[in-house]
Amino acid sequence: MRNSLLLAVFACSGAAHASEDIADKYPNSLLYDMPVEVIPGVFSAIGATAPPTYENSGHNNNLSFIITGDGVVVVNGGAAYSLAKALHDEIRAITDQPVKLVFNENGQGHAVLGNNYWTEQGVPVVAHQEAADVVEEYGGSILDGMKRYNRDKAEGTKVQGPTVTFEDEYIVDMGNFHIEARYLGPAHSPGDIVIWLPEQSLVIAGDMAFHERMLPIFEDTYTADWLETWDTEFEPLGATYVIPGHGHPTNMDQVRRYTKGYLEYLRGEVGELIENGGGLAEAYYVDQSPYTNLDTFEELATKNAGRVFEQMEFE
Template sequence: MRTLAFLLAASIAMPSWADEDIADQYPGSMLYSKPVEVIPNVWSAIGATAPPTYENAGHNNNLSFVVTGDGVVVINGGAAHGLAKALHDEIKMITDQPVKIVVNENGQGHAMLGNSYWSEQGVPIVAHTDAAHEFEEYGAQILQGMQRYNQDKAEGTFLAGPTETFDDEYIIEMGDYRLEVRYLGPAHSPGDVSVWLPEQSLVIAGDMAFHERMLPIFGDTMTADWLDTWDAEFEPLNATYVIPGHGHPTNMDQVRRYTKDYLVYLRAQIREHIDNGGELADAYYVDQTPYKHLDTYDELATKNAGRVYEQMEFE
């Protein structure tokens, strides 16, 4: 079994693990990779660092779960009915404890479309109010997008939103564990939450934190607000262990480097461009080469620069 020390070392010393050209790591399962035990009883199936494709079945985020002693808490519904079932099959091989609750880290497809499977199992599903609204408004097109790339792997998937929502914090006391599902503030997408295990000093960060791949900046991603949330709420956790939304389990230094530091860097590049009278057409090509080694750089760097320019010209 891979130990936490192995995972942390690999996440820093072996970036080739995250190469989006790597073939599926778990043939025979819809999961991109087999779940690993990050610390005792906290597991995560690490997703591909590529965009969602038929080959990775949309498993390009981390699907985590905690075996509490009195049931299992799952973090993320998964991108499809079959993907959620594949995760459940793995859980059943690890423990006979039932899944008692599913937490959606946000309203994106790879967090919520697998709710279709979990709802059939009668499992309560929790999400932030804003994430639930996002899925309610855009769920139909999110499902259609998944069906296009996943084809037959989309079979059985239907729209199923959370059964319970919250605004600030949702506490789960189960077995030997306390899980604090926290809305820390505006971040990557509406309703992003992180799951904090205070006794273990571990945070399942969701899309608050990225590692090994370039983060995407959406049209509604307010980068200044994300940085404020990071400094005021996320950094003070001072977590020892971080399971990011994307990329291998690691530590605060690494996710800071590829999330906060990247946002600060890109905003500085765009600020200089604006101050020099630069236009949007040229903003796409500001220098981002310090982050060129990250997966999805080619897909996202120019888009990110353009969106940050559009934000900052009115700041």
């Protein structure tokens, strides 16, 4: 298989090497980078560790797929019709097995806006019910936002929700793989799911886990709930290999450091501020220097601190 990478490289616990300053690592495709084989049969096209832009075509998350021996399972519909097609072109270059199933990791644009490409191919799209609700309620505005940065690259994209939904788990046995799509509990955004391959000890974590870039805290991101889900459901998976929602494939130690570790650190800083009588204006300036190495730090750090303050005021 082309681009097969040594697991030792992905699993290393060294410093992050991504850079949000690289506009495009794969100029011959709308994909930000070409797919790499993480473990045998499991591939991921690693997105930019930057906000979505015209230059990266909105490919700023990880688009993964599993070649099972009896068909291909894709994880994430992609940020646009054209981006989904570009991913499909890469899959076809690797295997003649047809795509039989697509999962959306949540209801965000980079997970769902390529759905109508896949449904045109007759492929079922599966997501958690909460993700489907997000697409139904906000799909139009999500699409409009993508059109503003992606311009002509948005051509052909229409709002298409998942065609199959579930509440707790959706299990697939296909070819050589036992695949478990699981909703573990509240995390980064409504309907976040993980794709767990227990026989390979690999989890495609979606936005449950971040690596190499700072995670964003949205209005509906409840950090205390995310930490509880992490401790009670995600960590006990005991995954050897982790494909995070953003950043290169790695191991549990690294995503713990940049996801759980960051959330606990920020909540600690904000909690101390609240105990000392500080207000929202001061919260924006709490010390986050241990995480300045992360991409999107400049874009997200102050916003994150403000939202955590607003949450913790009422906890």
